[in-house]
Amino acid sequence: MHPFTQRHAESVSAWGEARLIAAIRRWLGTASPRAPFGIGDDCAVLPASPGQQLITVDPVIFGRHFDASVPPRAVGAKLLKRNLSDLAAMGGRPTAAVLALTLDRRVSRRWLEEFYRGLADSARRYRVPIVGGDIAQADGVIAASLTLLGSAAGPRVLTRTGARIGDWIYVTGSLGGSLTTGRHFRFSPRLAEGAWLARQPEVRAMMDLSDGLAKDLHALTPPGAVPALEAEQLPKHRGVSVKAALTDGEDYELLFALKQSADRSAFARAWHRRFPLVRVTNIGRFARTGSVSAQALSLADYHGYEHLR
Amino acid sequence: MHPFTQRHAESVSAWGEARLIAAIRRWLGTASPRAPFGIGDDCAVLPASPGQQLITVDPVIFGRHFDASVPPRAVGAKLLKRNLSDLAAMGGRPTAAVLALTLDRRVSRRWLEEFYRGLADSARRYRVPIVGGDIAQADGVIAASLTLLGSAAGPRVLTRTGARIGDWIYVTGSLGGSLTTGRHFRFSPRLAEGAWLARQPEVRAMMDLSDGLAKDLHALTPPGAVPALEAEQLPKHRGVSVKAALTDGEDYELLFALKQSADRSAFARAWHRRFPLVRVTNIGRFARTGSVSAQALSLADYHGYEHLR
Numbered sequence: 001m002h003p004f005t006q007r008h009a010e011s012v013s014a015w016g017e018a019r020l021i022a023a024i025r026r027w028l029g030t031a032s033p034r035a036p037f038g039i040g041d042d043c044a045v046l047p048a049s050p051g052q053q054l055i056t057v058d059p060v061i062f063g064r065h066f067d068a069s070v071p072p073r074a075v076g077a078k079l080l081k082r083n084l085s086d087l088a089a090m091g092g093r094p095t096a097a098v099l100a101l102t103l104d105r106r107v108s109r110r111w112l113e114e115f116y117r118g119l120a121d122s123a124r125r126y127r128v129p130i131v132g133g134d135i136a137q138a139d140g141v142i143a144a145s146l147t148l149l150g151s152a153a154g155p156r157v158l159t160r161t162g163a164r165i166g167d168w169i170y171v172t173g174s175l176g177g178s179l180t181t182g183r184h185f186r187f188s189p190r191l192a193e194g195a196w197l198a199r200q201p202e203v204r205a206m207m208d209l210s211d212g213l214a215k216d217l218h219a220l221t222p223p224g225a226v227p228a229l230e231a232e233q234l235p236k237h238r239g240v241s242v243k244a245a246l247t248d249g250e251d252y253e254l255l256f257a258l259k260q261s262a263d264r265s266a267f268a269r270a271w272h273r274r275f276p277l278v279r280v281t282n283i284g285r286f287a288r289t290g291s292v293s294a295q296a297l298s299l300a301d302y303h304g305y306e307h308l309r
Numbered sequence: 310m311h312p313f314t315q316r317h318a319e320s321v322s323a324w325g326e327a328r329l330i331a332a333i334r335r336w337l338g339t340a341s342p343r344a345p346f347g348i349g350d351d352c353a354v355l356p357a358s359p360g361q362q363l364i365t366v367d368p369v370i371f372g373r374h375f376d377a378s379v380p381p382r383a384v385g386a387k388l389l390k391r392n393l394s395d396l397a398a399m400g401g402r403p404t405a406a407v408l409a410l411t412l413d414r415r416v417s418r419r420w421l422e423e424f425y426r427g428l429a430d431s432a433r434r435y436r437v438p439i440v441g442g443d444i445a446q447a448d449g450v451i452a453a454s455l456t457l458l459g460s461a462a463g464p465r466v467l468t469r470t471g472a473r474i475g476d477w478i479y480v481t482g483s484l485g486g487s488l489t490t491g492r493h494f495r496f497s498p499r500l501a502e503g504a505w506l507a508r509q510p511e512v513r514a515m516m517d518l519s520d521g522l523a524k525d526l527h528a529l530t531p532p533g534a535v536p537a538l539e540a541e542q543l544p545k546h547r548g549v550s551v552k553a554a555l556t557d558g559e560d561y562e563l564l565f566a567l568k569q570s571a572d573r574s575a576f577a578r579a580w581h582r583r584f585p586l587v588r589v590t591n592i593g594r595f596a597r598t599g600s601v602s603a604q605a606l607s608l609a610d611y612h613g614y615e616h617l618r
Contacts, residue, residue: 002400006342014362031598035468035469035470036399036466036468036470041399041468041469041470041516042365042395042396042398042469042471042516042517043363043396043399043401043459044363044365044399044400045361045362045363045366045399045468046361046362046363046364047361047362047465048358048359048360049357049358049361050357051357052354052355052357052590053353053354053355053357053455054352054353054354054355055352055353055407055411055440055458056351056352056353056407056441056455057407057408057441057442058409058441059409059443059445060446061411061445061446063447063448064445064446065445072529086351086352087351087352089351089352089509090345090350090351090352090354090417092352096364098364098366098456099366099367100367100368100409100454101455102367102368102370102411102450102452112546114401117455126354130365132364132365132366133540134366134368134454136368136370136374136452137370137373138370138371138373138452139372139449140448140450141411141447141449141450141452143411143445143447143450143452145409145411145443145454146458146530147364147366147407147409148457149364150352157345157354158561159344159345159348159350159354160344160349160351161344161345189519200405207350207351208351220607226428233540234509253333289552
């Protein structure tokens with residue numbers, strides 16, 4: 001469905017602000033609580049948070065993250081899920097979200113309704129109340145930016161920092177081909193997996209894979225170390241090359257470091273008891289700089305997604 | 310300063326993502342805490358919040374909220390301040406903010422630096438840590454959307470709901486002419502005033518003025534009531550007409566309802582002890598529908614700012 005309409009009567013601007021906001025509340029339905037806990041006041045009111053909180057923000061932009069070939073429901077769902085993946089990467093669970101929308105006035109109401117219904121379906125599925133937002137106008141643009149608030153699911157938040165030389169590198173699921181197959185719209189954020197991993201004391205650092213393993217892994221690599229990966233160990237989706245698995249991006253899988261002294265068999269057994277349908281793969285380890293074997297993949301030969309290029 | 314540059318070497322895209330993020334951290338300086346409490350991980354970590362929280366989101370957009378004639382420092386400051394005004398309107402104080410930026414690749418780094426330095430100056434002044442954000446690219450666009458998190462400054466959050474027939478209508482400061490004089494960039498959000506008002510039990514409902522009194526006042530008006538205003542009572546900025554005071558918008562003053570039985574003289578004295586430099590004016594009251602005197606202003610003759618038109 002093309003987001004723009006040539007017919008003024010079918011556009012968002014024909015309705016104006018008040019009717020549009022009323023419609024958005026209808027489209028969100030039970031995904032949006034009543035004011036002051038939802039849309040309709042200067043701020044939304046949120047309950048107290050007894051533990052550490054988490055916050056993240058990510059957009060979807062027309063021409064960049066989606067085009068007219070993508071069903072608007074998938075766009076709305078992806079906007080929430082890509083933020084949920086950031087929360088999963090720290091062992092968090094969601095508490096609330098707000099949405100800032102920048103729209104050309106020719107955007108069709110039908111497109112916008114489907115977008116909101118996709119967002120609402122995902123919000124209900126992952127229990128994320130959409131508590132507020134803003135709509136502004138700008139020519140030629142459809143940009144939706146979602147801010148997601150969460151809290152630690154357990155006693156600990158896992159960050160990207162903490163891996164040490166010798167630690168084992170793991171990844172959930174399979175990599176590559178996400179953009180060409182549409183998997184970047186269909187994925188499920190690894191919330192349960194991230195929460196479980198944050199509860200395992202042998203897991204020292206974690207992040208989600210969004211720009212491709214070759215680029216993202218740098219952020220997990222401790223000082224004085226290089227990742228020593230074996231190409232055959234990479235869990236690849238069917239028909240995907242090693243290069244694609246390393247660089248395609250938008251995998252939304254979890255990448256984490258397991259303590260060198262951990263019992264890897266016991267860890268794998270515990271994982272498979274808890275997540276029998278999800279792969280977890282040891283893809284290498286953090287070696288001291290200069291001590292990497294000649295068989296190891298050289299990540300310098302691969303580049304992940306570069307923003308603003 | 311024009312935000313776009315014709316020279317690739319001076320643009321944000323010449324730097325690429327990693328250098329740009331490093332520069333943003335430098336520009337924000339002490340306004341942005343270190344990871345995991347600031348920029349640099351999948352989410353930012355925030356401390357626990359023992360009381361009710363508040364959340365709001367508002368943007369500034371090139372061509373809509375500012376143009377090339379506006380100093381980018383003023384744009385960055387306004388982005389934070391317009392969100393702070395929403396927080397003030399509920400009696401809140403800020404705890405953290407995240408920024409989602411959508412940029413054309415030709416945006417000049419000098420413009421962006423000034424924008425961030427303006428944001429950082431205001432963030433330090435109002436003690437709002439900028440804990441995270443996102444930068445995405447879209448052609449022809451500069452849109453910055455800030456999500457602000459806060460908490461109740463006192464025991465109570467004030468909403469737009471709660472005024473009753475007979476209650477007195479008050480406004481802080483003076484109205485009108487904000488857009489033509491540049492006051493919409495220079496204003497100070499009424500945080501201290503909003504926090505104080507939320508602590509007065511006779512204040513029953515509050516909001517901030519962003520689209521003009523004539524439009525905004527509807528949201529505060531209880532069912533079965535109409536606002537009965539006297540034109541001479543309106544606190545206007547010098548040289549501003551009644552129409553402009555009612556409809557210009559972007560006043561960022563507080564509008565609130567004082568209980569019918571309140572002692573208005575005692576209230577005015579207490580206000581002036583606390584805020585000797587800030588006007589507060591009783592501009593009318595909420596009358597029962599049908600019982601408004603012929604001298605009262607008819608708000609139906611005036612229209613505030615309509616979004617998406």
